Amino acid sequence: MTHPADLRPTAPANPRPVGLTATVVRLKLSLLRNGLRQSGGRRAAFVVSAVAALLFAALQLLGLIALRGHAHAASLVGLLTAVLALGWAVMPLFFPSGDETLDPTRLVMLPLRPRPLVRALLTASLVGVGPLVTLMLLAGSAVCVAHGTAAGVVAVVAVALALLVCVALARAVAIANIRLLTSRRGRDLAVLSGLVIAVGAQVVNFGAQRLGVSGLAPLDPVYAVVRWLPPASAIGAVDSVSRGAYGVAAAQLALTTVALVLLVAAWARSLTRLMTSPDGSTLQRTESEGRERATSWAPARLLPAGRTGTVMERSLRYIWRDPKTKAAWVTSLAIGLIVPVFNALQGTGSIYFACFAAGMLGIQMYNQFGQDTSAFWMVALTISTPRDAYAELRARALALLLITLPYATLVTVLTTAVLGDWRRLPEVLGLSLALLGAMLATGAWTSARFPYSIPQEGYKNVAPGQSGLALISILGGMVAAALLCAPVLALTIWLNVSAGGDAWTWLLLPVGAGYGTAITALGLRLAAPRTAARLPEILAAVSKG
Amino acid sequence: MTQGAGVGAAAVRVQGLWKRFGQQVAVAGIDLELPAGRFIGLVGPNGAGKTTTLSMVTGLLRPDQGRVEVVGHDVWQDPVAVKARIGVLPEGLRLFDRLSGRELLGYSGRLRGLPGAEVDKRAAQLLDVLDLTGAQHKLVVDYSTGMRKKIGLAAALLHNPEVLFLDEPFEGVDPVSAQTIRGVLERYTASGATVVFSSHVMELVESLCDWVAVLAAGRIRAQGTLDEVRGGAPTLQQAFLELVGAHSRDTGSELDWLGGGAR
Numbered sequence: 001m002t003h004p005a006d007l008r009p010t011a012p013a014n015p016r017p018v019g020l021t022a023t024v025v026r027l028k029l030s031l032l033r034n035g036l037r038q039s040g041g042r043r044a045a046f047v048v049s050a051v052a053a054l055l056f057a058a059l060q061l062l063g064l065i066a067l068r069g070h071a072h073a074a075s076l077v078g079l080l081t082a083v084l085a086l087g088w089a090v091m092p093l094f095f096p097s098g099d100e101t102l103d104p105t106r107l108v109m110l111p112l113r114p115r116p117l118v119r120a121l122l123t124a125s126l127v128g129v130g131p132l133v134t135l136m137l138l139a140g141s142a143v144c145v146a147h148g149t150a151a152g153v154v155a156v157v158a159v160a161l162a163l164l165v166c167v168a169l170a171r172a173v174a175i176a177n178i179r180l181l182t183s184r185r186g187r188d189l190a191v192l193s194g195l196v197i198a199v200g201a202q203v204v205n206f207g208a209q210r211l212g213v214s215g216l217a218p219l220d221p222v223y224a225v226v227r228w229l230p231p232a233s234a235i236g237a238v239d240s241v242s243r244g245a246y247g248v249a250a251a252q253l254a255l256t257t258v259a260l261v262l263l264v265a266a267w268a269r270s271l272t273r274l275m276t277s278p279d280g281s282t283l284q285r286t287e288s289e290g291r292e293r294a295t296s297w298a299p300a301r302l303l304p305a306g307r308t309g310t311v312m313e314r315s316l317r318y319i320w321r322d323p324k325t326k327a328a329w330v331t332s333l334a335i336g337l338i339v340p341v342f343n344a345l346q347g348t349g350s351i352y353f354a355c356f357a358a359g360m361l362g363i364q365m366y367n368q369f370g371q372d373t374s375a376f377w378m379v380a381l382t383i384s385t386p387r388d389a390y391a392e393l394r395a396r397a398l399a400l401l402l403i404t405l406p407y408a409t410l411v412t413v414l415t416t417a418v419l420g421d422w423r424r425l426p427e428v429l430g431l432s433l434a435l436l437g438a439m440l441a442t443g444a445w446t447s448a449r450f451p452y453s454i455p456q457e458g459y460k461n462v463a464p465g466q467s468g469l470a471l472i473s474i475l476g477g478m479v480a481a482a483l484l485c486a487p488v489l490a491l492t493i494w495l496n497v498s499a500g501g502d503a504w505t506w507l508l509l510p511v512g513a514g515y516g517t518a519i520t521a522l523g524l525r526l527a528a529p530r531t532a533a534r535l536p537e538i539l540a541a542v543s544k545g
Numbered sequence: 546m547t548q549g550a551g552v553g554a555a556a557v558r559v560q561g562l563w564k565r566f567g568q569q570v571a572v573a574g575i576d577l578e579l580p581a582g583r584f585i586g587l588v589g590p591n592g593a594g595k596t597t598t599l600s601m602v603t604g605l606l607r608p609d610q611g612r613v614e615v616v617g618h619d620v621w622q623d624p625v626a627v628k629a630r631i632g633v634l635p636e637g638l639r640l641f642d643r644l645s646g647r648e649l650l651g652y653s654g655r656l657r658g659l660p661g662a663e664v665d666k667r668a669a670q671l672l673d674v675l676d677l678t679g680a681q682h683k684l685v686v687d688y689s690t691g692m693r694k695k696i697g698l699a700a701a702l703l704h705n706p707e708v709l710f711l712d713e714p715f716e717g718v719d720p721v722s723a724q725t726i727r728g729v730l731e732r733y734t735a736s737g738a739t740v741v742f743s744s745h746v747m748e749l750v751e752s753l754c755d756w757v758a759v760l761a762a763g764r765i766r767a768q769g770t771l772d773e774v775r776g777g778a779p780t781l782q783q784a785f786l787e788l789v790g791a792h793s794r795d796t797g798s799e800l801d802w803l804g805g806g807a808r
Contacts, residue, residue, distance in 0.1 A: 307655070375638065377605055378652075378656070379656070380605060381628055382656045384627075543638065
């Protein structure tokens with residue numbers, strides 16, 4: 001009989017950390033290679049995007065070197081570094097599966113110690129196009145502000161530090177994200193970050209507009225803050241050395257180093273916790289055991305009976321309960337409000353921007369069945385005739401209208417109020433309704449003709465290999481919707497340019513409403529037989545990924 | 546139990562069914578005749594084409610070639626007659642899992658055109674029998690595998706179909722839930738309805754089914770009553786292994802390092 005203690009001398013020695021780092025880097029390279037091997041299209045896409053990114057980085061590098069000595073150069077590169085870091089922080093939220101070595105849950109079963117693992121993962125994340133581009137941009141930034149030998153030496157350290165901070169930041173965010181994503185509620189919440197991006201994009205947009213007006217000077221006060229924020233503080237240190245402020249430079253470098261150490265420590269801690277604690281979904285399940293949901297939803301009783309009411313009720317519930325659907329809706333609602341109203345507030349807007357609300361919400365009619373995911377089989381099994389399909393599509397359109405009609409009206413009235421152009425309210429409302437009708441019509445038709453699946457995990461909205469389909473569906477549909485609106489648009493223009501036409505622009509409200517209704521009905525009628533005839537094909541398309 | 550082996554009494558009739566996915570042939574010319582009123586097992590190893598076959602029979606996947614009739618109606622020519630008469634529990638497809646169990650049944654029943662009050666009555670009874678009443682207001686996404694199979698079964702039974710198709714209904718299901726599902730299915734077939742289910746667990750099929758079709762590599766290897774398929778073999782497992790041509794390999798000296806302490 002063998003006593004366990006006897007085995008100890010023959011047990012394997014501690015795994016060598018050097019080997020682990022090399023292995024993880026090799027793993028990353030293999031994953032990259034295998035990902036490319038999957039399809040020619042993917043390879044082409046990768047090569048094109050890699051070349052474009054490197055070209056862009058090279059141009060930036062040249063541009064930054066050319067900027068050497070410019071009065072506001074330091075402000076520009078400081079901000080550039082900050083934006084780069086922000087990009088690194090946000091990236092894992094949107095492409096959590098983009099880098100499989102980023103997902104330590106896949107390594108949970110292996111006997112790995114956190115410290116070598118952190119080192120290995122950090123090294124692996126330095127491999128790739130993204131880090132290379134970042135390195136080029138950081139190097140460019142450093143060259144841009146480095147004057148003198150001392151600054152050159154500091155620049156080398158600063159670039160390395162800044163790059164490491166970027167990568168560590170991405171890793172730390174990614175792992176926090178994984179922790180969040182393992183519980184259902186966390187996952188549901190996380191998807192809503194689309195809103196942050198929607199609003200953020202608008203803010204950046206307005207910021208850029210202001211810069212365009214007044215040049216680089218407004219950057220200086222921003223830089224005063226940013227140069228103390230790692231990793232921009234590393235580039236700030238180079239600038240400080242060039243100016244002879246060695247004490248400031250030392251402080252900035254120290255700050256960056258501390259930030260790096262803290263980030264890595266935080267990351268290592270979450271990594272250890274993640275790899276030693278049970279999956280969040282298990283805990284969540286027992287927690288929510290006691291909570292109950294109200295049996296019936298009061299407004300549901302107001303919905304019509306039969307298929308129409310049933311489908312509307314489910315669609316409306318899904319807007320609230322399904323994270324993907326909710327995120328899409330919140331984003332649409334936010335952008336639909338922000339673009340017209342912000343533009344109006346800035347004085348750059350036109351009242352016609354109010355149509356944006358109807359347009360953004362109309363997008364939700366696209367890929368209806370993709371929003372069902374593979375649960376579409378439950379729908380497919382109850383559609384036997386084009387009539388059933390018509391009822392299904394109409395109910396979905398009605399559910400959408402229930403929210404969109406009041407919302408689009410509200411946004412239009414709000415925009416009008418800000419601009420004070422009440423005379424144009426009827427025509428803009430009429431245009432909105434016509435656009436909404438066209439979107440619903442084309443949305444219903446493309447839902448039947450070009451369905452594609454929406455992966456439920458992560459932030460991707462299109463499964464691999466279906467992005468072309470999604471593009472055709474949404475872009476083609478939107479172009480078609482714009483064309484379908486042409487009659488009402490033409491009427492609007494005609495009434496506005498012709499003498500005395502102004503008195504009749506109120507007519508556009510009933511005309512737009514009637515046109516929108518008619519075209520929606522037509523679109524649904526055309527989409528219904530297609531849906532009924534293509535049920536298995538739709539199911540196959542929406543079940544991918 | 547009725548002995549409906551006559552030609553007219555077939556619950557499902559399949560002729561020359563083919564399905565290819567790219568280069569791979571998933572189903573290679575299946576002919577099947579499943580008698581009505583039986584508990585029918587469709588058995589085969591992983592990748593045999595069970596799910597593909599069931600998907601084509603239930604109208605969820607379009608065959609490349611072949612005819613499928615369910616209770617005398619062509620699945621692709623006459624979907625109105627077929628879809629009202631079948632209940633389906635697919636494998637690997639989601640449910641509308643952001644609804645609670647109760648809401649899912651309400652949705653599913655009303656979508657099939659049943660009156661609301663009747664749906665609610667049946668749903669309450671099914672939830673009770675399947676031991677889901679306590680979880681009826683929880684979202685299906687938070688259900689365990691066994692609970693999901695049970696709620697899927699309830700949704701498939703709600704409109705009282707003549708033929709029930711279940712793809713791997715016992716996969717990942719705990720013994721208690723499995724026993725519940727079993728009880729419901731036995732009661733259902735006793736009333737003259739037909740259950741067709743796929744599985745690769747032979748003991749289960751042997752204890753549940755009175756009629757078996759063996760599928761391997763996209764072809765039917767045998768079909769008939771349990772006794773006919775079992776033939777001279779002591780168990781269905783043995784008969785099955787012979788039919789699909791799997792011989793237990795002698796692993797003798799190949800894995801001699803395995804076991805006996807770490808090295």
